[in-house]
Ligand code: DOR
């Protein structure tokens with residue numbers, strides 16, 4: 001199996017490569033990089049005017065299977081990933097049953113095996129995500145989980161979380177924490193502030209995120225564990241993490257396009273489509289997230305791809321489920337807002353979406369060196385297109401970006417040297 005990708009601008013964040021080159025792939029690995037390469041019996045991809053980059057690594061995705069197949073299946077979620085240029089993803093454990101034991105981890109791995117996407121399920125921290133008893137971290141690690149999390153239902157009990165951190169540290173696994181104090185946010189639907197007041201609804205305050213990040217950072221310092229803060233949404237949170245990193249505490253974090261693009265006002269325009277946990281925040285928060293991406297405080301861009309059915313999202317704001325899909329739009333949105341605006345370099349955007357999350361999970365992904373896995377994307381960085389939810393291959397149509405013009409279009413997604421998505 002040979003593939004020759006000719007004449008693309010090869011961008012590899014970690015090998016500091018940004019150069020027009022041919023890429024030769026043999027048996028699923030990068031075999032050669034150079035100019036004017038030729039190879040008999042290779043599939044040839046014409047990548048002129050295109051960028052060739054590592055396949056994206058999305059470390060925070062909800063695939064919904066087992067248990068919620070009406071929202072998404074592993075097959076449809078992985079097809080959406082391929083269309084968006086994502087070749088490696090980490091599904092969250094809030095399935096039914098929850099991913100809290102090796103059997104469910106293996107079920108997900110088996111379902112994903114034929115998709116071409118590297119699916120590495122995160123294990124739950126607590127049995128049933130109930131926050132009472134820790135899962136068997138050793139068994140979960142042996143089954144292949146790259147991280148532990150109770151995403152969506154963060155652990156409130158500090159003794160349990162501290163114990164989890166000691167064990168996770170021993171095993172070299174990060175804990176991914178959705179930081180919102182549950183007493184402060186209840187099941188409220190919007191940010192606490194002018195919009196919640198205007199709508200007459202109780203809100204989820206920014207301090208609910210900041211308090212838990214502060215708690216986690218202090219526990220990480222105390223235990224030496226690696227804590228990774230999920231989908232950062234507030235200025236306070238960015239500030240705490242920036243300071244913690246300066247102190248040398250082992251903390252990393254991620255954010256999503258919705259937090260550097262949208263603000264709470266979106267709820268007035270789009271209602272439940274703009275409902276997400278943590279909620280869309282203020283303009284100041286959005287600016288702080290952008291600043292965190294610029295100065296390296298934020299380590300990864302993820303989607304938090306959270307498909308829901310149209311019927312569920314048609315409910316009134318207080319009753320509709322939280323979340324938005326993202327796999328098919330994240331690259332284009334990130335390129336549009338971060339790269340084409342001149343805020344971040346192309347290399348930095350691609351690093352945030354590939355090598356950087358891979359590295360913090362200890363995965364050898366997101367690089368284009370000789371011998372590396374040939375997980376690659378070929379995209380036109382300039383092509384404009386309009387987000388159309390009816391074109392999604394995900395079962396989820398719940399995007400707040402429908403109708404938006406974006407710039408940057410995936411042409412090919414390649415996993416282990418095989419084309420798993422080709423435009424058109
Ligand atoms: O908006 C969200 N949706 N946030 C979460 O933490 C969970 C997710 C979901 O599972 O739908």
Ligand code: ZN
Nearest residue numbers: 151152178230
């Ligand atoms: Zn979450």
